[in-house]
Amino acid sequence: MARRIGTRNQSKQDNSEGSSIPGAGAAPADRVLLQVLVRGIAVFGLFDSLRPEWTIDEITDELGLPRMTVYRVVKTLESEGYLVADPATYRYHLGPAILAATHVSSERWAGLARLARPHLEGLASNTHETVSLAIEVDGVAVEIDSIHTPRPFRRQLAPGRVVGYEASAHGKVFLAYMSPQERQRVLAAPFHRPTSRAAADFDALSLQLDKIREEGVGYDFEERDLGTCAVAAPVRDQLGDVVASIGVLAPPGRFGPEQQRLHTEAVKSAAASLSAFLGYRARETDG
Numbered sequence: 001m002a003r004r005i006g007t008r009n010q011s012k013q014d015n016s017e018g019s020s021i022p023g024a025g026a027a028p029a030d031r032v033l034l035q036v037l038v039r040g041i042a043v044f045g046l047f048d049s050l051r052p053e054w055t056i057d058e059i060t061d062e063l064g065l066p067r068m069t070v071y072r073v074v075k076t077l078e079s080e081g082y083l084v085a086d087p088a089t090y091r092y093h094l095g096p097a098i099l100a101a102t103h104v105s106s107e108r109w110a111g112l113a114r115l116a117r118p119h120l121e122g123l124a125s126n127t128h129e130t131v132s133l134a135i136e137v138d139g140v141a142v143e144i145d146s147i148h149t150p151r152p153f154r155r156q157l158a159p160g161r162v163v164g165y166e167a168s169a170h171g172k173v174f175l176a177y178m179s180p181q182e183r184q185r186v187l188a189a190p191f192h193r194p195t196s197r198a199a200a201d202f203d204a205l206s207l208q209l210d211k212i213r214e215e216g217v218g219y220d221f222e223e224r225d226l227g228t229c230a231v232a233a234p235v236r237d238q239l240g241d242v243v244a245s246i247g248v249l250a251p252p253g254r255f256g257p258e259q260q261r262l263h264t265e266a267v268k269s270a271a272a273s274l275s276a277f278l279g280y281r282a283r284e285t286d287g
Helices: 028-044 056-063 067-079 096-107 110-127 169-176 180-187 202-215 257-277
Strands: 083-085 092-094 130-137 140-147 218-221 229-236 242-250
Touching: 028 056, 028 067, 056 067, 067 083, 110 130, 110 140, 110 242, 110 257, 130 169, 140 169, 169 202, 169 218, 169 229, 169 242, 229 257, 242 257
Parallel strands: none
Antiparallel strands: 083 092, 130 140, 130 242, 218 229, 229 242
16 A cells, blocks of 8 residues: 655645645645655655665555656655665665764664663563653654564564654653643644544543553553554653653554553563663652
């Protein structure tokens, strides 16, 4: 199935050069530039640690755009050093021109990721499942590190990807502990329901958020991605602010009631340990 191009709530574009994109009311020359920009961003959005290389044909199939359009976009990005092709396989990977922007972005969270790594490793050892760490970057929940289980389990999301607020365990943890003003900002956006198992609307989601504040953990029962369940807990700094979320991910077959209980205890313990390392001391007013 071809991916959407543009914002997450934008309808899928037609496979034509005249596809509708943001800025459709602009002058013709501006619309062309916007088309190129949106398509270039869509190409960049395909690359991650789970799939770091793509051919032009694979990009064409994934985005559902005309091959010649993809070819021109890819060749433009290649000429500027943003993409590099392997001459033997004709597969593209991200090029050196992207490194400066990556460095600026990673500097903002690399320190926390380093501090959290031993706690992630301990959690992975205790649960024998995939574990991950997420933070908020400019108002968006993003997974920044993970340790994969050696057991059979295929993750749907690579580190560095936006996890969102409405359906992921990490996102719901952040949303639950936001101030009323911050939560209202997030909930003002169109409601996003990735799978049929996700909350049906904001009212149903709000009930989940209240429960997260009561129990100190958030769950994802195949709500973001079918085949993936998760439990996550908040990580606090010395001021008591939620600065990260630490979680365990597993397939439904390994997330039954008893395993869920054990994973929940392990996640809460790991989050508490990392919070204490960051200087947090539990207070009755936190919640």
